[in-house]
Amino acid sequence: MMDIKVAIKQNTQVVTIVGEIDGSSAPQAQEVILAQVGEGSKVVLDMTGVTYMSSAGLRMLLLAYRTVNSRGGKIVLVGLSSDLKDTMSVTGFLDFFTCVDTLDAGLAALA
Numbered sequence: 001m002m003d004i005k006v007a008i009k010q011n012t013q014v015v016t017i018v019g020e021i022d023g024s025s026a027p028q029a030q031e032v033i034l035a036q037v038g039e040g041s042k043v044v045l046d047m048t049g050v051t052y053m054s055s056a057g058l059r060m061l062l063l064a065y066r067t068v069n070s071r072g073g074k075i076v077l078v079g080l081s082s083d084l085k086d087t088m089s090v091t092g093f094l095d096f097f098t099c100v101d102t103l104d105a106g107l108a109a110l111a
Contacts, residue, residue, distance in 0.1 A: 001025075003049075004032050010107050012042040018049030021057035030060040034067055041073035044106040048079030058093055065096050074098075078106040 002019035013036040021029055036043060045064070050057075061077075068075040076098045080088070088094045100106050 002029065004029055006032060006036060009044075009103075010111065012044055012107055012110050013037075014044045014046060014103065014107075016046040016049070020052040020054075021050060021060065022052065022054040023056040026054070026056035026060040029057075030063060033060070033064045037064075037067050037071055037073060039071050039073070041068060041071060042110040043068055043073065043075045044078055044103065044110065045075065046078045046103055046106070047084065048103075050079075050081070050084065053084055053087070058088070058091060061093065062096070074110055076100060076106045076109050078103055 002017060002021060002025035005016045007014045015033050015036060017029060019025070033043070033045065065075055078100055080099055085094065098109050100109055
């Protein structure tokens with residue numbers, strides 16, 4: 001079960017995801033995130049409430065990263081749990097993203 005919300009703060013798209021990102025929920029998250037991406041977009045993915053992420057979630061993040069970068073934008077991940085950080089570190093995904101602990105830090109990183 002996953003819940004996803006979108007808001008705009010300081011000219012930045014803030015996508016908040018709560019729950020599990022797996023094979024059944026990753027397509028929905030991907031659709032919502034990519035709908036926020038325009039030329040030069042600044043996107044914060046607030047993942048403070050994400051309790052689990054499968055390989056489908058990693059693929060979704062990689063596609064979001066590539067899409068944002070191809071359009072001259074920037075993306076920041078907020079609030080990754082230690083388990084998610086470990087998984088992303090082992091797979092090399094942390095190298096692609098700026099990761100911060102709080103939404104304020106994420107917004108500051110894109111300011």
